[in-house]
Amino acid sequence: MSKVIDYYMTLISPWTYLGSQRLAEIAARHGAEIRVTPVNFGEVFPRTGGLPLAKRAPERQAYRMMELKRWRKHLGIPIKLEPKSFPTNDRLASCMVLAAGETGGRPLELAQAFGKAVWEQERDIADENVCKTVAEETGHDGGALLAKAKEEATQQRYDRQTEDAIARGVFGAPTYVYKDEIFWGQDRLDFLDRALSEG
Structure with missing residues (x-):
């Protein structure tokens, strides 16, 4: 495939999950390949001017919640606004997504399943048994x-991808990079769609 989207993401971002199916649909429509690239945003944020959710100002946290409600309704995706398992460590699950890509599996489908586990089902993807079960539920x-x-x-590789993401200018999740142009956030998918249409 000549069209390649580098998809920098974290499994514990609601925005990543909200945009994941639309990304898959856009890529399929344009015949584009998605390189699923989980990275550690616990490393990205402090080096790019970002803050973890708990350290953000109350006003920013309140607006985030308002936006989540808007997008949940707009997209019809029944996410939990404050799931029991959030925040959690997604390193193991992220590495399983990488492993799926390296062994002929379906990394995007697995990433979506992990996102659903967190944001709809309130399962803890830091737990090995949960990770194993989610993978098996997707046929892996x-x-x-x-x-x-x-x-x-x-x-x-996970650590190296994190460094590569920072070097490319990634600072938030999800980020889609096409032809070295950065599209940050699931609310920029329309612009990615247009860029793919232009070739």
Whole structure:
């Protein structure tokens, strides 16, 4: 495929989850490949001027909640606004997504399933058993992906992708990069769609 979208994301971002299906549909319509690239935004934020949610001003936190309500209604995606399992450590699940991509699996589908687990089902994807089960629910070999996710090479790749994301100018999730043009946020998907239409 000549059209490639680098998809920088974290599984524990509601915005990543809200945009994931539309991204898949846009890519399919344009015959574009999606390179699913989970990164550690706990490293990205402090180096790019961002703050984790808990450290943001109350006004910003309140507006985020308002926007989540708007987008939930607009898209018809029944996310929980404050899921029991948020925040949580998504490193293991992210590495399982990488492992799926390296072993002929379906990384985008797995990433979407992890997002649904957090934002609709209130499951804790820091838990190994949950990760294994979610992978199996998508038709993957959960045990094999879990084992590969724990390998040093996979862990190092996750860290390397985080550094690469920062070097490319990524500062928030989700970020879509097409032809070195950055589109930050699921509310920029229309612009990504137009860019793909232009070639």
